[in-house]
Amino acid sequence: MDSNEMLQKVKGRLPEKRFTHVLGVVKTAIELAKEFDVSESKAETAAILHDAAKFSDREWMKSIIVSEKLDPLLLDYHAELWHAPVGAYMAKTEFGVEDEDVLNAIRYHTTGRAEMSDLEKVVYIADLIEPNRKFSGVEELRQLKEQGLDVMMEASVKHSIEFLVSKNQPVFPDSLKCYNYFVQQKGKVKE
Template sequence: MPLTRAELLTRISEQLSASRFAHVQRVEQTAIKLAKKYGADVQRASIAGLVHDYAKQRPDQEFKRIIRQQQLDPDLLTANNGIWHGVVGAYLVEQELGIHDTQILNAVRRHTIGAVEMTALDKIIFVADFIEPGRDFPGIEQARAAANESLDAGVRFEISNTLKFLLAKQVNIYPKTIDTYNAWVAGKS
């Protein structure tokens, strides 16, 4: 890690509103608890929790420029900030914060839409983001109970709940979100 914890916190706080900065700190604490409970890397869980929404408040044009320049998945061009801040945000975390750890960067990349194959760290950040103590939505108690049962149960509950929510809103669903749902909830056809 090139930055000290204090430097990292300053750099993150400069990018985020006060409420978003409080959120990432709660995700960090939740991720640390999950890492201890499930025997994952606590240090990585801490850093990944802190940086997962680093790019959340960047303008759309910046994400589009990076998608083109870095030749990322062309499906990304029709997505939105919800998808970009994680999938493309990982690039900004690496470039600007000097975090080159592949496990941390993948956890940032996967924190919103999950993935067909997820490491314990991926699952921890995906789930911690959903159940941190500041979250309140119908189903939150079930989401916390699922995460307490197992990381996989937490992932299954979350992707299922998110897809239902997106379908109800009739918004564009990113293809990889459906891949995650198929892999974790629907199983093989």
């Protein structure tokens, strides 16, 4: 399935505002992919599909998490996280995506994880900083591009964790592992 077909299928599943967000993520992911020598076509595919399950029925998503033996810990956290791993399932089963790196970029775009591929980082960051995002601190995150992909990723996951903490929300363990991974990597460079 080509990118235009994917976009049309995704458009039919999302409210207009969310589809505008997807287009912003696609644009940003392609720009970041160019900047950091990541496959632009993989970044485009993952960005198009990253929110494909966003407005799916929660009971259906829960059933997919259970039946496909996805991380059961997801069910102990806010359902907002479910669309990412379920979206990876949809990308494979409905859109025919076989590339595991693309599937992981979709799967971890909300939480991050330790040892992310560059494609995963590109999609995570693009989702956070695309042009339609207007939160406090987004410009600072965008400007980190000059310091490299890992600096952007560490700052992005830190921002996401701080946001959840400020709202008194639990933080999914993958996000903490992601943040710790980048902090520990910096420590190893200094040694």
